[in-house]
Amino acid sequence: MGIARAWWVWLLVVAVGALGSSRLCSSSSPTINNSSCLSWRLAVEANNARAWRTVPPDCHDYVGSYMTGGQYQRDLDMVVQQITAYITTDLQLSNNNYSAWILDVDDTCLSNVLYYRRKRFGCDPYDPTGFRSWAAKGASPAVPAIHTLFRKLVTTGFKVFLITGRDGDSLAHSTTQNLHTQGYTGYQRLFMRNSSYKGQSAVAFKSEIRKQLVDQGYKILGNVGDQWSDLAGDCAGERTFKIPNPMYFVP
């Protein structure tokens, strides 16, 4: 079953990552507490640092330890806790048929930590060919906290839309399969970037899709992504939630 498998693959991510980190660092504690890398990570998450191409070289061990040592999961859990509070206490789903929720795919629904570990957790520059090969395998594990949220959204009655910058012409099959095997079933639709959106920024492409949904009568109550470009632009949603990602920046 997809969900149980997701957790096993996630454990593998953490175990392999921890192995890598222990080889990289003499001690994980001083690494994860590196104060200047912590400041840099905060600047990324608060949308102060923009258009950065690679993780600062001095923060390689720090980001590796962060992603695989437990703090990344704790940070994710905290965001999902905030989202759950919003859903259960602030929202009144008066018209379920048009209550929409947006989720990003890469490093939101599906984890690419195993791939980025080979890219030195983002210290290497973006490699479009390498990432396309990885995505074509359809082997990304679910991010457990987001999968749990996804199931809650679907069972609560939200119409969940997935929007990804992945190329729809070449990666539609592997992405759909990957989502299915990881337990993402019951969403309304997966939007991928097709030829008519090529060359557009993530903000422009995702805004356009969200605008189409709003024009169809949907009310976007929430929007979750690991990039600020998932959450900026038109029709962003009543509430947006930024989940952590110190490994790369999508403009």
Place this chain on the structure above:
Amino acid sequence: MGIARAWWVWLLVVAVGALGSSRLCSSSSPTINNSSCLSWRLAVEANNARAWRTVPPDCHDYVGSYMTGGQYQRDLDMVVQQITAYITTDLQLSNNNYSAWILDVDDTCLSNVLYYRRKRFGCDPYDPTGFRSWAAKGASPAVPAIHTLFRKLVTTGFKVFLITGRDGDSLAHSTTQNLHTQGYTGYQRLFMRNSSYKGQSAVAFKSEIRKQLVDQGYKILGNVGDQWSDLAGDCAGERTFKIPNPMYFVP
């Protein structure tokens, strides 16, 4: 001289804070590395946690150590580094007379850490009377990193506008004097909340002021505040920068 005094008073803030923290915590190191409080702080700074009234009681020691133990200053320095890069590399000041920059006052230009230390670094609920008494003294030290930024903005040719939710009827004199003694000279104008804006949220009030500036022909190139409500709404600015504040939330 105001600037030199600002640094001395800041040293006092840090020293008094550290004294308080050492009394509160058996060891500052485990406190500042408290992983769940770190997750909470990240959720605040990424605008995921909203409308919170007090710091979680378990994070009292953590926030105290954060604010006075060095990490807060390091995080501030990192944001100012990002702002400086934006000013010096991305911006072309084609028309200096209308290039505007917005700064918030409380815990942006002026520090209230000495006051909030008495309010258990935000574990106590907001006390409007207590805060008004503190602000009326005009004794808030400058935040050194922001004061340095302010001077750079003024000498670069920006028209710097300060916008604060402080009540203009009762706190205009003390605030103006406080800013002056702390070396904030050369700004274009200080906007305070007067009776016509009473009852408005910070987002509505600050949006309205910024809109007036834009209507006068100003181009708002940057906007810095410790609250997301400083940076949301209309005419927010070409770039916004969130500086840290885990002690309180202004809606």
